Amino acid sequence: MRGPAGAVLVGVVVVAAGIGLALLKVNPYIYFAGYVILQYVVIATAWNILGGYAGYVNFGTPAFFAMGAYTAVLLIKSVQAPLPVLLLAGGLVAALLGLGIGYLTLRLRGTFFSIATLALAVVLQTVIMNWEYVGGSRGISVIRPPGPPFGSYVTFLFTVMVGLAVVAVLAARFVERSWIGRGLAALRDSEEAAECMGVPTLRLKLFATTISGFLLGVAGAPFPYYVTFVEPNSAFALEYAVNALAMPMIGGTTSWIGPVIGAVLLGTAAQIATVTISSEMNLFIVGVVLVAFVVLAPEGLLGLARRLRGH
Amino acid sequence: MAEALLEVSGVVKRFGGFTALNGVSLAVKPGERFGLIGPNGSGKTTLINCVSGVLPVTAGSIRFEGREVTGLPPHQRSRLGIVRSFQIPKPFTSMTVRDNLGISLEYAGARRAGAAGHADADEILRSIGLGAKAHLRPGGLTQIEMRKLELARAMAARPKLLISDEAMAGLSSTEVDDILDILFRLNAQGITIIMIEHIMRAVMRFSERVLVLDAGERIAEGTPDQVVRDPAVEKAYLGE
């Protein structure tokens, strides 16, 4: 397929299209819904770098996402930092979180890493709820800065998210096709054999956790400006945990395309569902779909397509 | 007197209250064909796990080419040249046969200083008879092909010391000869080989020296002829 330069070119074109769409000023709901779906593209792609490529399942996606969001809240409230700084800082804090949890648990079996991430989300939420400066359990209001470079602030955020989605997908694609990606696949298939064939499994796992964490944090950083009122229950929402799993599972975990497919399909379905049925029912359905896929079609839609083509 | 390539000194391995290895020592010379045998549960695979780094030792030391490797993780040991195959094959199932070798080539094989260039994965596959299957996934291989893949993947790591862990278990007579051929050829290229096997005729034919383990201890060592005639060995195998 195309080399990295070609991929970047496609990415630039997509971002340009995003800006074009933003300037077109279509139905504003498109931008709100689009932001959410693109956010999930980032989240699903980020999750998959560790979950799909390396085989280590992170159940604590809300922790990383919320870390990005609350780092942004902290910086907005204290120094009114500009958006690029928020993105970078949110990403870095979440990356450090990933590295920390990874360092503590990745030398053990993957199961322990997963359990730790599950407990992590709960604990981090407790910490935030006790931290008055960022709003505690009551939440905090965030005022959007004046004068976005173009359009309204929402359409601007929409384009930012287009850019972040492109960056995330390019990063995943790059990792997947590099020697790192091959090493991750080997350790996913058989960690013991990979290690004995020269693959530095711990280092690669830490790398994947850090990158994954970084991208999740970056996805969360614009969140305060998007919702303008940040409270723990929405930043740590259960949706993030289950969708981060379900989207790559549905799309297919072995390639960067899978999470994108899953995010677009499931994200769009969720947007439609939220206006027709209750959000809880929507969650229930997502859960059922997740279990159905993991039991019946663990390789996702990509896997099904591959099998149909006769591989 | 040639210096030992691999020197295992007094290795002890305990799992909680159970002692799997109780002070095992051995020395393998460069280019040697070394056999390791013993009844089931005698600690052969545990010893190999310690040598390759998969298990940390409770006590004792392991030296390779004169340097201490006891604390090193497996991936570093394989880069130094200690490579093992697995008793139950552990192929990388999501990749083609060729890519399986690609991992070893990329990570262990090429990185060592002085490694004689990049042996093509296809070359290795052809040399052991898997050439036609290079593009397949491991799922589509037969038993013996899987065993060959294990060996091929280990070969791609450019080993100085290759440890073959029961590569012939469950194979037919001709298949056993097939694998034996491959190992002889590898040894002729200068690779030191430790063979763990239950198939006696293979071990006896192949090994220059044999070490016998029982219940985590060395009970005999010598040429195949010597070992076969050792009463302690007979007792260990035939039991009470």
Add this chain to the structure above:
Amino acid sequence: MVSGLLLGGFYAAVSLGVSLIFGLLDIANIAQPAFLVLGAYAAYVMNNALGWDPIVSGLLFTPVFFLLGALVYRVYYASFERRGDEALRGLVFFFGLLFIMEVSLSLTFGVDYRLVQTAYTSKSYEIAGVGVALRYLVPCVVGLLMTLALYLFLGRTFYGRAIMAVSQDQGALRLMGANPVHIKTIAFGVGIAAAALAGALLISIAPVIPSADRDYIGRMFAITVLGGMGSIGGMLVAAIILGVAESLMSTFFGPSWSLAVSFGLLLLALAVRPQGLFGR
């Protein structure tokens, strides 16, 4: 301090299932806390509709949850264990179950707190000069009895010993004439039944909401790992340690930090655990 000990007894009941399923069978059933909450709601329904004491209905429901657990294991086995795929997909499967159960409870019961009225909800005794609330004492005692029962079951009965055997060597088990899958089904069923009964204890102590399962993930696994996987005695000690630690934390820093205690203990247990990925 006393309340910490009582809490510990209750936490022992909570963790029995995980000790069995994760500690002995090595199945990372992260849906366990959901079964705990499900058991709590079952007891609530019985109490609400018929006025039954939750512990009584909990005991009566035990066979139901045993069968549920057996069913869940069969699905897990057929989908994952048999294919050798258990690591990644099994975890996701259980997470999916956890998720579906929590959301189902939300849909059915809403997000308000539910509580029960029992004969002893507001009573308390004086023991050695310290006031002991019955609603803490009774679950603690039941928890200790459950622990003892499981300990005896594992040590003295055929199935119990078979479960211990299966956790160590499946080959030997086959030679014994027992089918490992059958044994594991029973073990899993017992584990789930234990969780549900612990749920009945839970609702005797405090009101519950569907998302209560999240509070118990850290606790269950921290206790199991800290106690030494599969050691019932160790689990009991760990449960008491956690109970006391949370109690102290609550007294000095406020109740909202209690979850941090279990998480901290979990990380500590993992760090201290001598068996890494390659050491067994």
